[in-house]
């Protein structure tokens with residue numbers, strides 16, 4: 001098969017064309033007969049779809065990094081598969097828009113077809129939703145405007161995407177939405193032309209595609225956009241069942257409802273209801289969607305969201321910046337995000353201003369390298385914490401003070417700065433006990449990745465937990481050393497308000513990362529430096545090699561690109577991304 005006439009390619013020395021190593025060579029034969037070779041090194045595996053494996057490919061010439069889709073030609077024996085790939089390339093390469101994954105280049109060799117795409121390092125909205133469960137309305141407004149912008153461009157070029165779903169909405173480094181995967185896209189020859197092919201992804205497929213009688217057109221993308229809106233706000237698709245046939249029946253009957261358990265605005269509900277209409281002509285068009293009240297709720301909409309929202313919802317403080325002064329503070333945005341003021345007919349950009357000075361007390365004291373895996377806490381902060389804790393349990397300003405990695409057998413034991421001791425067991429269950437108390441909390445993970453918390457007293461708890469409780473006490477005794485006695489405080493935690501605990505952790509050659517249930521991310525490096533990131537309060541505390549610490553707003557920290565702290569912040573981000581890919585729950589790994 002020849003997909004490309006202008007280049008012939010000699011493949012890498014690597015035997016397995018989809019292995020994780022190797023050099024890919026593109027041989028370009030010019031009309032003059034002169035041969036040049038472009039080389040790409042094959043890096044990290046990014047994911048696989050129905051017929052492609054995707055890797056980071058770095059051009060050795062320009063050092064530019066791409067997402068390289070590698071399609072094994074042997075998998076294209078069926079003419080339909082070949083057709084699909086050729087159509088994907090033909091349509092995708094003709095598109096150029098900020099909210100569409102850029103098609104950079106393609107070539108082939110004897111074994112594979114290589115498609116070089118713009119790299120979107122923050123994965124897709126599917127992984128985002130898996131981590132976050134559901135998004136806030138402000139986020140959905142921000143993402144929706146970008147999706148609509150991509151769709152307006154596509155439809156103006158007579159292209160219907162036909163497979164719009166959260167898994168095809170990529171997130172760029174700058175947190176922009178990039179619509180990708182044009183494998184099912186169709187280009188109409190004239191407006192009014194109807195397509196008949198049955199295609200799409202079950203949960204997102206429009207009823208007229210299932211019906212198949214009249215054919216379908218641009219409205220199928222509008223339908224799928226409505227499904228996306230519902231999914232992002234509610235946390236699961238409106239017609240989801242565990243049986244495709246049942247899902248199709250629900251779609252045909254337009255049978256979906258809004259669960260009582262999730263609160264969404266009247267405006268959001270109204271827009272979804274207006275879009276998810278069986279009759280395609282009754283759905284609003286893209287301009288009408290932008291005109292809808294959901295996008296005119298009296299506040300401005302950020303142009304991009306902060307990177308922290310990949311893991312945690314935007315804080316109230318962040319959201320308040322977009323409210324009119326009568327509803328929130330007059331404070332300006334704290335991130336590099338310029339808010340979009342969406343008035344009925346225009347999109348205007350207002351420039352961001354720097355955040356006011358730092359927000360809270362920062363230090364967590366001098367370090368003491370017991371072993372390179374253990375740290376201690378300054379008495380000063382202990383005092384502050386203990387005074388406050390008399391009235392309310394402290395959930396912020398808490399970090400891992402000491403730990404011991406015994407994951408070769410049982411798990412990770414640790415002591416937090418509030419004196420609580422905990423264990424992250426190898427089976428992903430967690431246990432945490434308050435200082436000077438017999439009350440402990442046991443955290444189990446459900447299959448849909450929610451934590452369920454049980455509280456027990458050491459005097460009375462299930463037999464099945466005996467071994468775990470014994471291990472907790474063992475770790476606790478080991479870590480609590482003289483001169484480092486538990487914090488004397490009453491923490492007043494309860495089942496509804498459990499103490500923070502280590503939710504995930506990961507160790508690499510250079511560092512250990514903890515993600516706490518209070519949304520603190522802590523990375524302690526081998527060289528004794530430390531990054532503590534509070535996404536809730538949008539601040540970063542950095543401890544340098546001399547154990548000096550600074551705490552600065554996250555936005556400011558992300559702006560600096562040089563120096564010790566910037567490097568470690570970048571590492572923190574990489575390792576966090578790696579962890580959030582779902583590849584690691586607890587244990588060792590490497591982000592590179």
Ligand SMILES: Nc1ncnc2c1ncn2[C@@H]1O[C@H](COP(=O)(O)OP(=O)(O)OP(=O)(O)O)[C@@H](O)[C@H]1O
Pocket residue numbers: 046047048049050051052053054067101117118119120121123170180181183
């Ligand atoms: N531009 C990109 N940047 C980063 N990762 C990407 C990019 N494109 C694809 N990936 C990763 O590769 C995976 C597979 O890609 P994609 O879904 O496009 O393959 P496919 O075989 O065309 O899939 P499908 O079966 O949906 O047609 C994605 O889920 C994603 O993890």
